[in-house]
Amino acid sequence: MSWLLTLQDASFKGRTFEVVSTDDSVSRDVAQYERPYVDGADTEDLGRKAREFQIQAVFYGLFYEDALNTFLAVLEEPGAGELVHPIWGSIPAAQLLSYRVHHDADTPDHATVDLAFVEHQDSDPFYSSAGGTLDDLMSAYDMASAMTETVSAWAAFVGALVGSVVGGAFGLIARVTGLGGLAGGVVGQLRGVFAGASSSASDYTQAPQAFGADVQAAVGGLSDDRTYESLDDWRGMTADADAVLQIPADLVAGDSQAVSDDPDGALPATLVLGTQDVARVETVLQVAVAADVVETAIQILAAQRDNPTMTPAEIEGIVTDTRRYIVAAIDKNRAAWGVVDARPMTEPLKSAAKKIQDLGLAVINMRPPLITRRTANASNFHLLAHIWYGDFSRAAELARLNPQIRNPNDIPAGEPLNAYAQ
Template sequence: MSDFISQIAAVAGIDTLMEASYRGVPFDVVATRDTLARDTVNYAYPYHDGATVEDQGLKAINFRLSTILFGLDWKQQLNALITAFKTGGPGELIHPIYNSIPRAQFLEAGIEKRAEEMDAVTVELVFVESGEVQALFEAASADRASESITSTGNSLLDGAASAFSTAMRDIRELENGVERINTIVAQGEYVLDGVREQIQGATASVSNLLDTPAALVSDLKSLLSTFSDSLTLTGSGVKSDWQQVTRLAQTTVALPQQYVASRSIVTISKPYRLPLSRVTAIRSSDTQLVTRTAQLVTVSELTAVAATIFANETTTPSLTSTQTEAITNNVRSAIADALSACRTALLTDISEARSRGLTADTRTLSTTITQLQALAYTLQKQAAALIQQRPPLVTREVTRRANLHLVAFDWYADASRAEELLRLNPQLANPNDLRPGMTLYAYSR
């Protein structure tokens, strides 16, 4: 048989065959051809040479494998592969070069049988990588996830500041623009003052929102970051820290509407001669603009804080899997609210432009929506990786009267893991008096 294999290898022009497998079914590879490509959109304009090319990300990676099945049992080998291919959904592909590709979607198999090869058949396989972010040579780490969230969050803030400034400029040009500008500035200052009151030791902002509207984003982000930086975000205080962060975020988003409820409506002819707290009317769209801007800033801060907590958890565990999931859900809920507000604003812009026979410029809001989705996806992946790196959670029964230290020694031969058991079982009334028959949550190993 070795002579036969050598002959086949010689005909193919190779010295050795490369091992691979799909869904655990092994096969030998003669050659590979992998294709990487990026999605792009070209914007070409009449009477202008060339085009603007917009990069829209990496396409799914395409893997082509030339395989050979040989030996007296080649039909059994082929049937095993066909059975694996008939299974729906992506599966693990062990690639001869890139090793494990966890989510490879099978596309097609070309089976070729030649008369001169009595006990062999060649198969041309095509797979495509399934998933948005599947690295060929390395897996995403907590540090990389935090860096990605920081980068996306900064871009989100830049877009929010630009959108707020543009909206203010457009409003100023309207017939009653000055009056509305005063209203928006007053709401923005009310938000900053309200957040500042919640934070001890925060310095006063010196920005003039009337002259530099974008300062609302930078000043609000600075205040929220000042508060977050004062927290440890690790150890036993993580749950308390997170509750404070989420409470401040909820308060911040509610402040524009509180301003509306707290102000009386008066009639004025010269807006700048009256205090900013006295306005003729408060438009719903203006309040939504301030609220939407506050939502984007708080989402950026919440995601950054959650990513920091998860990064700390990799070295100093202090949360259960349920608590990790709860933090993720808190952030995703805030992102969902921001997405809803942005989509509503997008539809409003399209409707208003259409009523005037124009086409709305939706690029900024569309980019913001994409960035919010990216933040939610990256944080969810980071949380999932954190949960999966720990052993499975099981329930175990206490077999004798003891305290947590004795139970930890009985189960793991390590009394120091009593703190871990206490973290997994916060419902325990007295950790020093455990009775036989009690069930506790514990890691399987």
């Protein structure tokens, strides 16, 4: 069919324009594998690259300048939009790469605009997250299953050990006693650290499930009594978490008073404990701590969504700290139960580590990029906020991003300051 029947009115983002010429190109992404002393190359087709469109638009007539300026305003708008190609029709999403306006003295009241477009295709990021929205990320972590599986593995281990003693292996009596004493000592220490923590069993070898429940309930006090309005509260919480994780090692070393003065937290000097026994107790504690840290981090990052007060570096620090506790819990589970047997515990932990990373990135990306700006003249944060953003109330934001400034009312000219791009 001829152009008379098929040619379409060209437009971009709804703004029509006349076309002089088009030049379209398509290329494919091809990997080539060459070998010494072999002619030619093996090729692997990796798919078609984005189509590129070179279009020359024309504006002419007595009022061409108004039409041209209106069209250029559309081109200045960021983001992809629909391009109606005069030959190929609608391109649902095309990204403008560049444009060039040409005037010639021999053709007054006339201008051509050379346009370069590339086809835009939405695709999943390399590290996509389930759901994708910020709310999905906040609710998608599953530390509860990791804690449940870890406690179940602990209970099965203790039950088997106690069964061996009952079955006649009386040499294990000292080991079972030591294991129960260590578990009781850990809970006793936690009761001394966290007011209100309780013990639901006097002998955890007879009620091994109770040990996990008591540890989880006590460790939940890590995040209490803090507002987390600043990074200092987070650092205080992680310092307490590190002290709690040290409890089993301190008990085994006889340094039971290093954490608390609770009399139930002391160990008799005669207890017999194997390395694996201690590791399994530490694993239950490590997963409980990681779960509480993850929950606290999610609450902080959720608050940053609605009321951003932290810099990207501070958010990154929270995510890094949280992943550190999760990775330690994964390592403890693998060391205690073996890589294969630990998978029911480690898979939810790995998922949680990924989710908290995605959540931190999503929160950071909600804010414009952080850049460095220099003051043109002696100034203050309120004036700079007005000049840079047209909003003097963002002075507090600038002060938060620049803690190195001692006198916010006397900032010298040329001072480099951290500021959001928009």
